[in-house]
Amino acid sequence: MKRTLIKHALAAVEPLEAITVAGWVRTRRDAKGFSFLELNDGSCLGSLQAIVDAGVPGYADMAHCITGASAEVSGRLVPSPAAGQKWELQAARLRLLGKSDPSYPLQKKGHTLEFLRTIGHLRPRSNLFGAIFRTRSRLAYAVHTFFQERDFVYVHTPIITTSDCEGAGEMFRVTTLKGNIDDQGQADFFGRPAYLTVSGQLEAETFACALSNVYTFGPTFRAENSNTARHAAEFWMIEPEMAFCDLEGDMDLAEEFVKALARHALEECAEDLALFGKFVDKGLHDRLQFVVERPFQRVSYAEAVDILRASGKTFEYPVEYGLNLQSEHERYLTEQHFHSPVTVFNYPREIKPFYMRLNDDGKTVTAMDVLVPGIGEVIGGSQREERLDALLENLSYHKLRPEDYWWYVDLRKYGTVPHAGFGLGFERLLMFLTGVGNIRDVVPFARTPGSAEF
RNA sequence: UCCAGAGUAGCUCAAUGGUAGAGCAGCCGGCUGUUAACCGGCGGGUUAGAGGUUCGAGCCCUCUCUCUGGAGCCA
Known part of the structure; x- marks a missing residue:
């Protein structure tokens, strides 16, 4: 399946039946029976929130989808019922591409520019x-x-x-x-x-x-x-x-x-x-x-x-x-x-x-x-x-x-x-x-x- | 290169010359359509490095390194 840039997914004008996005995990929030996974691929500022139900193929890898990990998610792009984003991805499949070591230095919170200069590769x-x-x-x-x-x-x-x-x-x-x-x-x-x-x-x-x-x-x-x-x-x-x-x-x-x-x-x-x-x-x-x-x-x-x-x-x-x-x-x-x-x-x-x-x-x-x-x-x-x-x-x-x-x-x-x-x-x-x-x-x-x- | 300031946990910061701490991150558990989520627990340190003063130094002194701000040179 062809990969869709998150930039294009977020700019959608109507729901999309089957798309695949890939990127790096910005953050994950677990709920009862499913997880929110935010992916960013650098194509734009925004991240795409994926809803991954516990039953979908690949969910076993969710534990490894911590900040910094790379993953691919396929599913339906649907209007988001909650505030904060227009669209979200209802996952049909999750594929972990690369684990992230717990030492990943980029946090969800703000960093100083001086610190970021020391990790120019990230x-x-x-x-x-x-x-x-x-x-x-x-x-x-x-x-x-x-x-x-x-x-x-x-x-x-x-x-x-x-x-x-x-x-x-x-x-x-x-x-x-x-x-x-x-x-x-x-x-x-x-x-x-x-x-x-x-x-x-x-x-x-x-x-x-x-x-x-x-x-x-x-x-x-x-x-x-x-x-x-x-x-x-x-x-x-x-x-x-x-x-x-x-x-x-x-x-x-x-x-x-x-x-x-x-x-x-x-x-x-x-x-x-x-x-x-x-x-x-x-x-x-x-x-x-x-x-x-x-x-x-x-x-x-x-x-x-x-x-x-x-x-x-x-x-x-x-x-x-x-x-x-x-x-x-x-x-x-x-x-x-x-x-x-x-x-x-x-x-x-x-x-x-x-x-x-x-x-x-x-x-x-x-x-x-x-x-x-x-x-x-x-x-x-x-x-x-x-x-x-x-x-x-x-x-x-x-x-x-x-x-x-x-x-x-x-x-x-x-x-x-x-x-x-x-x-x-x-x-x-x-x-x-x-x-x-x-x-x-x-x-x-x-x-x-x-x-x-x- | 010159002047000034800073350096403490992975990050952001506390700590009168007298037992090095917190929040976040990580790990474990709980809860929840969440969104810098929340609640509980755990691990985490050569206090930049070297030397000195002192009964005792993260704190005072000297040197070195690195970073930041300003200046010079310039785009």
Whole structure:
């Protein structure tokens, strides 16, 4: 008999004569002559309650159907006479598939996120993590839909790279060498030192300068010793790159993108979102609604500095033109001043990387960051420097060697075009859209300094 | 990496420097169209690790480890 997903059984519009469901026991309650068995198969948040009379084949195994065990139940889907669920399964047969040792760590009651992180192999069976990873899947799909519908070409930029997207962070070395690897770069597998990518941007630019609009969506690695709730050593980044596009168009796309994913979450992940709203972040639904409906605020870096100065607030770090905005500054702007996502643009040249286009003032570059309440920076992007002379000048300004970026420079030699793009951390977006406060909880198996279990 | 806090039963937490406990989970039994079911009973501990102070340390001191929150770096 074909198995019916519990998701589909619960969504039935009429009784079903003979179905088979399979899943993991969430809880069992025994009554006189029969048992209530709640099965969850992860296809949706809800579980299906099966009524198993003592006489049905397989009932002898009921004693083993404790929380965590796997089982298959066949029977009739009928309206439930009691409150709590619309449908229930009147079992005709029970089949125990896998016993669960009494040491099964997931209980029916709530667990702390810290404890669940220590059982990464079992936490997807919990309500919260099931919801998180179903949402992650749907939003990953929505990312592709968003770009494909707009004629963006998906490019698989390399994971192993020999180029450094400067400013992005520390890199993991990839090597087959043993011993002191620094002295023997030429002997290495690729004939030179190689690393895990920190960004696909430079490669994406080459494809944008051929296919017009492209995007990447893949794993990204940073070897920084960052110990925060919003940093991971391995994460997924989305990087659109558009030819014939300026900073304005870049900011438009970034805003449109965040709004589209928020809308998608509201419309397609409503059940799971309701769980987040109940247990993780009470204001989640209203915030997403707000993000979808209202335009993002846009301020230049100079204006942002003025706002911070005029705020009368005392910050731990100084607010001064030419200094980077600190977390506390970004949070003030998005959480207290504007109460909405904010796009800050035109940053001082000296605090941004070499590839950003120099503005006519000679002092600022076309950088833009999208800040959202609760998370801070979720997008960083820019219009790229497309003028050969200016790029070479910028490389030397940042003390980088043009020959190390020869192919990147070549793009400016052969039919250069204005182009722009941004990078968005998929996990940070997930945190924003689910309300989950720690990046370790939106990654199936998080890699952080000192931690790579599972 | 820096600052602060925490670590006691499988889980969540108690315990003035003086006999380590409870609820839940598990096991056994009872009751019941139940639904974080309920009632009774039982088992469960190197108090993160190492060292020190003390007649006596879960508690005080030192070091180490792990986790959490904040900061830096960033997405």
